[in-house]
Each structure stands twice: as structure tokens, then as C-alpha cells.
Amino acid sequence: MVGIVDVAKRANVSTATVSRVLTRPESVTEKTTEKVLNAIEALNYQPNILARQLRRLETKTILVVVPDITNPFFSKVLRGIEAVAVAKGYQVLLGDTGNNVEQEKGYLNILQQKKADGMVLLTARMDATAVEEVARSFPVVLACEYIEGSSIPTVSIDNISAARKATEYLIELGHERIGYITGPLDSVLSRDRLKGFYQGMARNNLKVDPVLVQEGDFTYDSGFNLMMKFFALGQLPTAIFASNDEMAMGVIKAIKSKGLKVPEDISVLGFDNLKFSSVFEPSLTTIAQPAYEIGENAMELLMNLINKEEVKQEQIILADKLVVRESCRNI
Amino acid sequence: MVGIVDVAKRANVSTATVSRVLTRPESVTEKTTEKVLNAIEALNYQPNILARQLRRLETKTILVVVPDITNPFFSKVLRGIEAVAVAKGYQVLLGDTGNNVEQEKGYLNILQQKKADGMVLLTARMDATAVEEVARSFPVVLACEYIEGSSIPTVSIDNISAARKATEYLIELGHERIGYITGPLDSVLSRDRLKGFYQGMARNNLKVDPVLVQEGDFTYDSGFNLMMKFFALGQLPTAIFASNDEMAMGVIKAIKSKGLKVPEDISVLGFDNLKFSSVFEPSLTTIAQPAYEIGENAMELLMNLINKEEVKQEQIILADKLVVRESCRNI
DNA sequence: GAAAAAACTGTAAACGATTACAATCCAAGT
DNA sequence: ACTTGGATTGTAATCGTTTACAGTTTTTTC
Numbered sequence: 001m002v003g004i005v006d007v008a009k010r011a012n013v014s015t016a017t018v019s020r021v022l023t024r025p026e027s028v029t030e031k032t033t034e035k036v037l038n039a040i041e042a043l044n045y046q047p048n049i050l051a052r053q054l055r056r057l058e059t060k061t062i063l064v065v066v067p068d069i070t071n072p073f074f075s076k077v078l079r080g081i082e083a084v085a086v087a088k089g090y091q092v093l094l095g096d097t098g099n100n101v102e103q104e105k106g107y108l109n110i111l112q113q114k115k116a117d118g119m120v121l122l123t124a125r126m127d128a129t130a131v132e133e134v135a136r137s138f139p140v141v142l143a144c145e146y147i148e149g150s151s152i153p154t155v156s157i158d159n160i161s162a163a164r165k166a167t168e169y170l171i172e173l174g175h176e177r178i179g180y181i182t183g184p185l186d187s188v189l190s191r192d193r194l195k196g197f198y199q200g201m202a203r204n205n206l207k208v209d210p211v212l213v214q215e216g217d218f219t220y221d222s223g224f225n226l227m228m229k230f231f232a233l234g235q236l237p238t239a240i241f242a243s244n245d246e247m248a249m250g251v252i253k254a255i256k257s258k259g260l261k262v263p264e265d266i267s268v269l270g271f272d273n274l275k276f277s278s279v280f281e282p283s284l285t286t287i288a289q290p291a292y293e294i295g296e297n298a299m300e301l302l303m304n305l306i307n308k309e310e311v312k313q314e315q316i317i318l319a320d321k322l323v324v325r326e327s328c329r330n331i
Numbered sequence: 332m333v334g335i336v337d338v339a340k341r342a343n344v345s346t347a348t349v350s351r352v353l354t355r356p357e358s359v360t361e362k363t364t365e366k367v368l369n370a371i372e373a374l375n376y377q378p379n380i381l382a383r384q385l386r387r388l389e390t391k392t393i394l395v396v397v398p399d400i401t402n403p404f405f406s407k408v409l410r411g412i413e414a415v416a417v418a419k420g421y422q423v424l425l426g427d428t429g430n431n432v433e434q435e436k437g438y439l440n441i442l443q444q445k446k447a448d449g450m451v452l453l454t455a456r457m458d459a460t461a462v463e464e465v466a467r468s469f470p471v472v473l474a475c476e477y478i479e480g481s482s483i484p485t486v487s488i489d490n491i492s493a494a495r496k497a498t499e500y501l502i503e504l505g506h507e508r509i510g511y512i513t514g515p516l517d518s519v520l521s522r523d524r525l526k527g528f529y530q531g532m533a534r535n536n537l538k539v540d541p542v543l544v545q546e547g548d549f550t551y552d553s554g555f556n557l558m559m560k561f562f563a564l565g566q567l568p569t570a571i572f573a574s575n576d577e578m579a580m581g582v583i584k585a586i587k588s589k590g591l592k593v594p595e596d597i598s599v600l601g602f603d604n605l606k607f608s609s610v611f612e613p614s615l616t617t618i619a620q621p622a623y624e625i626g627e628n629a630m631e632l633l634m635n636l637i638n639k640e641e642v643k644q645e646q647i648i649l650a651d652k653l654v655v656r657e658s659c660r661n662i
Numbered sequence: 663g664a665a666a667a668a669a670c671t672g673t674a675a676a677c678g679a680t681t682a683c684a685a686t687c688c689a690a691g692t
Numbered sequence: 693a694c695t696t697g698g699a700t701t702g703t704a705a706t707c708g709t710t711t712a713c714a715g716t717t718t719t720t721t722c
Contacts, residue, residue, distance in 0.1 A: 001708095004659055004708065005708080005709095014673075015673095015708090015709080016672060016673080016710080017670090018709095020671085028671080032670085032671080046440070046445075047444060047708085048385075048445040048707085049445055049446045050385045050388075050707085051385055051707070052379060052677085052709055054379075054382055054677050054678070054709075055676075055677050055711085060566050061424070064425075068503075069400070069406045069410055070403060070407055070410055074400060075406050078426060079400055079401055079429075081424065082400070082427050084427075086434075091424055091441070092424070092425045093412065094422075094423045094425040095422075096413050098414075101722045110422070113377050113379065113380040114381055115381070115422070146456070151383075153429075191493045220610065249610055253610065275551075276607050279551065279611070280611075311356070332678095334677095336678085344701075345701065346678090346679080346703095347701070348681090348701060349679095350679070350680055351681095353679095358700075358701070360701090378679070382679035383680070384679090385677085385679075385709090386679055386680045386681080386706095387679090387707085388707070409688070524718080
């Protein structure tokens, strides 16, 4: 292994000078710079980042905790994060929890052990106090999710208003008997969307039939199964609002499997605007989240925290958008 | 920041002992262990991993270079990698290249600078010699892709035989005039699948019409556009083999847009078996790759390299599978 | 040309753990 | 009681950089 001392020896300078050539070239003569660079070249020297990190007490690494990397929505957020991270000279350490709360907790340690300079959480199902505890001493930002009553910086859309908007869109189309399929209710995000649904109904003086509100888990299968459950119960709604696109697709498949048509017989509305949602038949009317931008913003927020710059805005709310396609129509 | 010396002081032992309690508890008395643990507890001490890493010259981190994390196939491979990585006490550093060859090269440095103990590449479009150079001094394994004539350990399916098998399936169904849409031809993987297609045709004494072989880039749009090109050229094939599912969907959309039906008028075959492929209408007949297992195997191979264990098998070929659904039928 | 200022370079102490080696302790064997 | 040897523990070197501070050289100024 060739180290800085080897370079220093070969170039006939001190290790300090070598280090300076690498980190603050303007502080050293052109002549010495050249000598040093030659030596580096000749020896094919690569500084050991670990040593630098230890000395500087920073890792230039951030940890991203994702509930499921396989979910295209999250991977898009992740990409936004990664893009600005590398632009700022940071690397991304990946923490996929597989939707497992225990693993989620485990990743908190990585921060405390100084293996990363900061963390962005795309999931916050674990003990809120544990997160807050860590956030007190280390840079942490939440993306997509948030923790109620916490002051941890957050970037997300306004799930409540988005769901309300979508619900009211269905109501405008003349639907009154609307079914709703939630995400897992241990996440605030799911609860917020549900809240938005209730608000939309209430504002228009419509009653929500409790049997038409069912808890799913964001998977295609749960959408399919819950729709089948609606069929089994008799009493169909005229429209279904599924709290993500994947479940919406399951719902539609279930409807088709009964020989009915979407949107002619039942309208279906999704949430996320996956790439595939426009390809699906019928193409999905859905709420689009700016996934990539959420990632970018989260990372920028984190950079501010890490650099102890003033954080102007602690809660960034990005705009969502209702994308109207074919899966909903007036009654 | 509370360090090991603080703990040592409070427990009235040396730093060496504290370290031992943490790393080899069996080498220290029960009584002292307890004292130390108490002190650790009281001070809420977390060892600084950087320091340990520097001393041990290992990072317990591996780098995964992915062409596009947003692609569900790659994210599934990644998940397989991550799962065995964390099981073995390693973390995953993510390198998304955005299909950009320059960025790909950049990630090689991370290894050389010792920020990771090893690397798995899910893409190998860059200069083969550069990769080999790095692989000589550091643990590297390739997954999905491979480098021709190189001895870098690899895990993938046999793309040639898989594509040949798929082609022959179409031929069995009676198709003779078959179109093929390749992936980007700067990747071996794409060239292999193309080779398999040619082989399948040749074995059955069928001529390949050169205009029916077009280069795509694995995106939905390229599938759509190339199919439209086939229409524009007149002279339609009776079946299209697209070298991934996303393009196959584009192809099908294009066919439908012309008022034709799949598979009644034209059969379409894909490759990858994405989650959505079974939901798509018609559901796709396709080649299934064991994405998760590829990831697992790659990581296990890498572990062997890192631990300098003997690597029994340098090239692991996993089984692919033709999944027959609705998008192809006999002529 | 000497003094002062500026620019550059070198010495050595960090960073915070691990671990080779030395020192000590303690029980068992004589 | 006195070795002996194994089990614990402590001392201090070490990993490979960065950087405060000191020392040296060069440039500027009068």
C-alpha cells in the first residue's frame, strides 16, 4: 500500500506539503506542486479516505433509510437524493428496511457511530422519540413521511389536501357512494390521506359508509382482495379511491374479473402516478407526487443542516397534481 | 463527544480493556466486563467506527454500482445484495450511474480510496481494462453483465441460451417472420440476447430480415417508436421479441394504437418478468430472471473474495425460465 | 541592502479506536 | 513457600491522514 509518506519521500517534501497539494493547491508553489503530482502519478497514489475522515471527523456520506427500494416511487426519491448528494461530493449509504420496523431502528446506530454525516428517512414507523433523540444530535430529515408534533425538518406533499382534492374530483363527477382503500395505518402518510378523504366527503355533506373504508398495505394483492371483499359484501360503491396506484390496479383487475368495466361501471382513482400507470388499461387517474424533487429537496435540506447553515424553512411542502386520465368518469 | 478514554476512566480500566469488552468479551473477567458495560451505558458511548476502520483497514462496506436504480429489475438485484450484506454485517454504498459511462468510472475510485471493501457492478459499459485493473487489487464481482475474456467473477443468467429458447418458442408456435428489438448494443448483455435470437433462427433454418432487427434502449418509448417504425416500413413480422419487458409493453401499445390485437394479430415476447408484466393486458410471455438470487449470489461471491476464501466457481450461471402467458400464440 | 511582511514548507500532534507486547495477578503443582 | 504458567490487564505503538504552529524562504518596502 502506498501512502502519503511514500509520496512525500519521493518528491522530497513533507507529508504536510503533499496533503496541501491535494486539498489546498493554491497554498503551494507551482514547482513543488508539480514535483508532488509527479510522485503521485508515478506511485499511483490514492489517499486513504478513512484516515482523512477520521482526522476531519466527517464521512462525506449520508444514510438513506427506505422502506422498500423495489417500490419505484421510493427509488425515484432515492435518485433525487443521490443526484444532489454526488453533486455535493457526498455518497449514499443505502438502508432498505424491507418494511421492517426493527431494521429501521438498527440504522439509527450507523449515524451515532459516525459512519454517516446525516440521514434522510423515507419511513418513520418506529418509535418517534427514538428518532427525535437522534435528530437532536445529528442531522436528520424526513422525506414523504413526517412525525406528528416534531420539529424535524421534512419535505413532502400535503397528503391531506391531495386526498381531499382527489375525493372532491370524484364528487364533482357525481359520485356519492365512494369506497376508500387505505395504506397501512401505522404510517402518518396513510392516516393523512384517509383524513383528506373524510374531509372531502364531509365538505360536500356526504356520508362515508364505514364498510367502504378498508385497510390495505400498498400492494397490488391487497387492492385486488379488498375489492373482492366489496363484491362479496354486495352494496358496491360507484367509485373507489385507492391510496396508491398499485392497489388501484389490483382494484381494477378485481372489477374486470367480475365482468364489470372501469370507468363505465366503477371509477377508480389512484395515488403516486407510477410510470406504469399511464400504460395500464384503463390509464389511471391519479395524484402525481414529485418524487424526484422530494429527494432533491430533502438532500438540500440535509446539506444545510450538516453545514449548520440556517434552515429557512423547516417543513417543505411540494405541489402535487391531479392527473386526469381514463379510470374515472361521471356517473 | 464521549470516547473510549472517557469510558476507560469511568470504569477504572485501560482503553484496551474497554475495547476488548466490545470486541472479544470472552477475554475479560465477568466483573470488569460489568464495570465497563455500566460505564458505557452511563455515558451512552458509541464507538467511532471510523477509528476502528482505520485501524483495521476495513470498512465493512461494499459498493454497488447500478445503471439505474429506478429500474425495478436492478432494484430487485440490489435488494438481494443488500439482504446478504446486512446479514454479514456489511453496509451498501449506492452508486447510481444514470446510465452514464463517465460516472461509472468515477465509482472505481471509491474502492481504491478504501472507502469500500469490495464492489459489485451491475453494469460494465466502461473501459474493460480499467475494471480489470481495479479487480486485480480489489474484490470485484459482476452481476448481470460480464466482461468478455475476463476472469472477474460473475453471476448472471445465460442470456444467449435464454434468448435462443424464447426464439425457438416463437418458432414452435409457427412464427417464421420474427422481429427483434435489442437493448443498447454497447452492453454485452444486449449483444448476447441478440446472439441467442440469431442462433434460434439459424438452428431452425429461418432467415432473419435485417430491417426487423432494431436497436432500442430498454425504455418503453423506444419499444413504442420502433414498433411504429415497423409499421411505417410495411412488411410486418408475425411476432416481435423485445429484449426487455418495458420495451415489449411499448411495442404492444403501438400495435394496439394501430387497431391490431396482441396476440391475435402479432405475438410479443418480453424479457425480465417485471412485476407489472403479469398485470399488463395482455399479460406478457417473457423470460424470468431470478433477480433477487442474482444479487444474493453476487454478494456471497464478493464475501468470499473479501475473506480470501477460495472461490469455487468463478462464473455462476443461474437458471432463467420462460413464463408463458397471453401475449404469444400460434399463428 | 536591511528590515518587515508575506508566502511557503516542515515538524509533530492530533483524530479514536485496536492490538502487539509487557506486566501483573492468581491458582495449581512441587 | 516458591515456581510455573495461564488468564487478565495495561502501556504504548499504530492505522494514514490533516493541520496548528513554528521555521524557513522569498518578496516588498524604505
